[in-house]
Amino acid sequence: MIREAMEMPPKGGFSFDLCKRNDMLVKKGLKEPSFLKTGTTIVGLIFKDGVILGADTRATEGPIVADKNCEKIHYMAPNIYCCGAGTAADTEAVTGTHNFCSLSRCNQHVPFYFICLFSANFILQWLFLDMVSSQLKLHRYHTGRESRVVTALSLLKSHLFSYQGYVSAALVLGGVDVTGPHLHTIYPHGSTDTLPFATMGSGSLAAMAVFESKYREGLTRDEGVKLVSEAICSGIFNDLGSGSNVDICVITQGEKEYLRNHMLPNPRTYISEKGYSFSKKTEVLRTKITPLREMVEVIEGGDAMEE
Amino acid sequence: MLLGILGMNSLDCTPATNSLIRSEADSQRTLYPYVTGTSVVGIKYKDGILLAADMGGSYGSTLRYKSVERLKPVGKHSLIGASGEISDFQEIMRYLDDLILSDNMWDDGNSLGPKEVHNYLTRVMYNRRNKFNPLWNSLVLGGVKNGQKYLGTVNMIGVHYEDNHVATGFGNHLALPLLRDEWHENLTFEEGVILLEKCMRVLLYRDRSAVNKLQVLFSLCGIHTSRLLGNCCTV
Numbered sequence: 001m002i003r004e005a006m007e008m009p010p011k012g013g014f015s016f017d018l019c020k021r022n023d024m025l026v027k028k029g030l031k032e033p034s035f036l037k038t039g040t041t042i043v044g045l046i047f048k049d050g051v052i053l054g055a056d057t058r059a060t061e062g063p064i065v066a067d068k069n070c071e072k073i074h075y076m077a078p079n080i081y082c083c084g085a086g087t088a089a090d091t092e093a094v095t096g097t098h099n100f101c102s103l104s105r106c107n108q109h110v111p112f113y114f115i116c117l118f119s120a121n122f123i124l125q126w127l128f129l130d131m132v133s134s135q136l137k138l139h140r141y142h143t144g145r146e147s148r149v150v151t152a153l154s155l156l157k158s159h160l161f162s163y164q165g166y167v168s169a170a171l172v173l174g175g176v177d178v179t180g181p182h183l184h185t186i187y188p189h190g191s192t193d194t195l196p197f198a199t200m201g202s203g204s205l206a207a208m209a210v211f212e213s214k215y216r217e218g219l220t221r222d223e224g225v226k227l228v229s230e231a232i233c234s235g236i237f238n239d240l241g242s243g244s245n246v247d248i249c250v251i252t253q254g255e256k257e258y259l260r261n262h263m264l265p266n267p268r269t270y271i272s273e274k275g276y277s278f279s280k281k282t283e284v285l286r287t288k289i290t291p292l293r294e295m296v297e298v299i300e301g302g303d304a305m306e307e
Numbered sequence: 308m309l310l311g312i313l314g315m316n317s318l319d320c321t322p323a324t325n326s327l328i329r330s331e332a333d334s335q336r337t338l339y340p341y342v343t344g345t346s347v348v349g350i351k352y353k354d355g356i357l358l359a360a361d362m363g364g365s366y367g368s369t370l371r372y373k374s375v376e377r378l379k380p381v382g383k384h385s386l387i388g389a390s391g392e393i394s395d396f397q398e399i400m401r402y403l404d405d406l407i408l409s410d411n412m413w414d415d416g417n418s419l420g421p422k423e424v425h426n427y428l429t430r431v432m433y434n435r436r437n438k439f440n441p442l443w444n445s446l447v448l449g450g451v452k453n454g455q456k457y458l459g460t461v462n463m464i465g466v467h468y469e470d471n472h473v474a475t476g477f478g479n480h481l482a483l484p485l486l487r488d489e490w491h492e493n494l495t496f497e498e499g500v501i502l503l504e505k506c507m508r509v510l511l512y513r514d515r516s517a518v519n520k521l522q523v524l525f526s527l528c529g530i531h532t533s534r535l536l537g538n539c540c541t542v
């Protein structure tokens with residue numbers, strides 16, 4: 001009877017078991033791996049017709065670059081995107097499958113118990129932004145209307161506040177809805193700001209220096225993209241925690257453009273011209289392809305959703 | 308009884324007892340800064356060196372002094388700018404005055420150039436740090452001697468280097484990215500001043516201890532003394 005009760009799944013919310021274990025380990029003299037405001041430069045700005053978000057693509061685990069080309073601009077709704085700094089930035093696929101590949105990458109560099117420390121935070125992050133985009137989708141079905149940026153903002157901030165800063169996500173949320181273009185920053189403790197231009201992450205000062213000297217109201221799309229690229233490049237080259245490439249997302253009324261790897265200012269400079277030849281290959285004896293499932297056409301009937 | 312006291316000393320050194328025992332020794336060395344200046348920014352331009360700093364002296368979170376000159380000429384060829392503890396900067400100026408005086412007493416036609424002064428300051432800062440009694444400053448040292456421009460920096464732990472553009476404190480994070488992007492070899496005087504003003508403006512926006520009153524010094528090739536450009540207020 002008692003055993004059954006113990007094996008019941010937890011009711012939800014944050015389980016603090018690992019935190020107790022971490023405290024115990026620290027007391028015994030274990031040096032905690034630090035993952036402060038991890039390497040990132042994320043920026044957003046409002047231009048004439050909408051919002052432009054930008055991010056670098058380096059994911060760090062302490063002093064090591066874990067992912068040279070990760071995606072930090074996450075999908076919230078068709079008209080709303082969110083850049084994430086902090087542990088959120090270490091994940092590649094926040095909106096969809098939980099990517100355990102990045103966990104296994106940890107294995108090579110970091111002993112096992114550290115992974116548990118990371119994973120507790122990682123899993124939270126994935127669930128978090130994924131959760132909010134799912135909540136927005138349900139809300140869209142329920143109301144039959146396009147999501148508004150302030151809705152995403154309220155969902156994100158109330159979630160972060162309830163975790164009192166333990167979910168270390170610093171976000172730049174931007175989008176265009178019926179009320180116009182909006183840009184917000186959200187801090188790990190749940191406070192928000194509404195700004196015409198914003199930067200977050202360890203490279204935020206370098207990027208903000210560029211914005212403060214060059215931003216003006218009423219930028220055109222090309223000027224805005226150029227300014228965002230400059231700000232991210234400033235973060236990439238002047239901050240050690242940021243690097244690799246520049247991702248940009250331009251959101252305007254009714255359309256969005258996700259420019260993945262818009263700029264690649266850090267290409268591999270030396271590539272062997274000979275190429276790589278591997279001596280012994282596995283022989284292919286036989287090839288057989290079995291489709292697992294047949295494609296079935298579903299014809300939609302029924303009424304359209306009421307307004 | 309005696310054993311008990313010894314036992315307490317070795318095992319029970321609480322911070323309270325520690326500070327009583329150590330307080331005399333601590334009053335002999337700098338533990339934290341009190342009146343501080345914020346960033347200094349310096350660049351080389353076509354004809355020489357430009358340094359800029361604001362004129363604020365903060366006492367913690369209070370803006371206590373608003374006309375502190377944190378940039379000073381040194382000898383015939385150099386300029387020095389300091390951020391950090393103002394009293395330690397005043398002490399450094401006394402050391403430098405003695406240094407320049409002794410140099411002049413040789414009366415041999417030679418004078419200490421910026422490279423020499425920078426080296427002297429590096430030794431002073433590093434030796435003080437080794438005695439756990441640092442001069443709590445980050446210094447920028449620039450000048451022109453015999454047509455050669457020199458711009459270097461040294462901080463309270465003795466880290467020193469020279470470069471075409473340097474900054475201390477918050478200037479490292481906010482001004483250096485701008486300088487790295489926009490500095491080039493043949494800046495004219497006007498372009499240099501505009502660039503420095505841009506950096507100081509961003510610092511005013513984003514550094515809480517910055518004030519809106521600037522001091523700019525420049526050092527020219529071929530001219531022996533450096534001149535105070537002026538105290539200007541920006542909005």
